[in-house]
Amino acid sequence: MPIIVNLDVMMAKRKMSLNELSKKVDLTLSNLSILKTGKAKAIRFTTLEAICNALDCQPGDILEYSDRARKTTNQ
Template identity: 90%
Template sequence: MPIVVNLDVIMAKRKMSLNELSEKVDITLSNLSILKTGKAKAVRFTTLEAICRALDCQPGDILEFVED
């Protein structure tokens, strides 16, 4: 897939666990895990906004386009 999710990289840089992020953005661990592993088919802008606020980052830090 040409869209790569770098959520785990940003979380590691911020030293934040999946549990902490889940609590801050009010998203279930399972949904956050699906996003983190790149298995999500879509992400809502409100979810992306909440994650960016919690991790103090930009959407481009989390999502990356990579040519096949």
């Protein structure tokens, strides 16, 4: 998938654990883990807003589009 999730990078920059972020955004650990590993198929804007608020970042800090990733999976 050409969308890369950099949630783990932002969490490391903010020195925040998955447990702590889960509590701050009111999301289960399993759902947050699915998002963090890039296995999620969608994300609600309200969830993205809560994550950005908790990590003090922009959506583009968490989500990235990579044409290279798309080309690699299509080969």
